[in-house]
């Protein structure tokens with residue numbers, strides 16, 4: 001099988017699932033990586049180290065910022081001239097748009113958010129969650145090439161081999177951009193829950209510590225937010241000790257405790273960490289669909305009947321304001337931090 005893998009990055013910061021896509025492509029046969037942007041030497045070198053036989057580099061100042069029009073035209077032209085059987089992307093906001101646009105150009109379809117993939121004869125069969133993860137379907141694409149975006153952390157990341165190199169080919173850039181990037185501002189999307197190996201999440205319970213006395217003069221809502229800040233500070237400490245990211249339930253987000261970019265669930269992010277620690281989260285179905293594919297779930301909740309305990313391998317019935325700092329301390333000692 002002839003596979004092209006698109007390496008997604010933002011200003012040189014690679015989406016780790018790009019390497020997972022390379023590992024998958026390598027297991028299927030001949031493999032070319034595609035990199036777009038400006039000053040691509042470091043990314044090209046890394047692509048070889050992670051297994052690419054060839055790197056097709058569209059290295060042009062005009063591609064320094066992601067804009068879907070020139071990226072899609074350039075990628076469609078590469079695909080038309082190379083005739084791959086399969087084009088793989090890591091699933092990101094950028095690649096969902098890019099994959100859809102090239103599928104239109106190439107008159108084929110896109111299989112998004114693929115969590116497993118097998119090739120039988122010439123047919124590529126993709127497994128992916130549907131209906132918010134309630135069902136798993138197997139799907140094929142009748143068009144050629146097959147285009148698929150893979151879910152982060154669903155496929156193993158290959159070992160990098162620093163001694164590896166290959167053929168780097170410069171490709172022509174099609175620059176029919178209708179838009180220009182005039183600047184950036186820091187956004188909430190800086191939180192990357194999708195790639196996190198450990199997530200510590202807080203829910204409405206993080207504000208429930210009546211013994212914490214807020215500073216004088218606060219009204220009820222201000223006092224609630226202040227308590228939530230103290231609660232999320234404990235969650236952050238634990239996440240930092242474990243090298244993890246911070247998640248949240250929608251109730252915590254809606255109440256203003258933490259920005260939306262941290263929300264896990266049906267209307268937030270779907271995550272697949274090795275470890276998910278849910279603190280003060282009841283375990284509503286809309287939350288569970290976002291985290292039930294975590295390898296190990298630990299729940300901390302005052303209510304022994306909370307549904308989250310059905311999802312958890314380990315549960316602690318108790319007050320998170322006592323349990324979370326105790327866990328942080330224990331991990332700090334254990335990990336020597």
Ligand SMILES: Cc1cc2nc3c(=O)[nH]c(=O)nc-3n(C[C@H](O)[C@H](O)[C@H](O)COP(=O)(O)OP(=O)(O)OC[C@H]3O[C@@H](n4cnc5c(N)ncnc54)[C@H](O)[C@@H]3O)c2cc1C
Pocket residue numbers: 202203204205206208209248249250251252263264265266267268269279280281282283284285286287290300301302303306318319320321
């Ligand atoms: C269309 C739709 C989409 C939705 N999408 C999402 C989504 O993406 N993500 C999401 O999370 N929800 C989503 N929801 C909301 C969801 O239904 C729940 O309302 C929400 O998940 C509840 O959040 P929670 O568990 O933090 O709060 P609660 O349900 O209020 O639970 C708080 C928990 O904290 C425990 N607790 C309280 N104090 C402490 C303490 N000191 N120590 C330990 N435990 C304590 C309580 O026992 C309780 O179990 C959605 C709802 C709808 C209708």
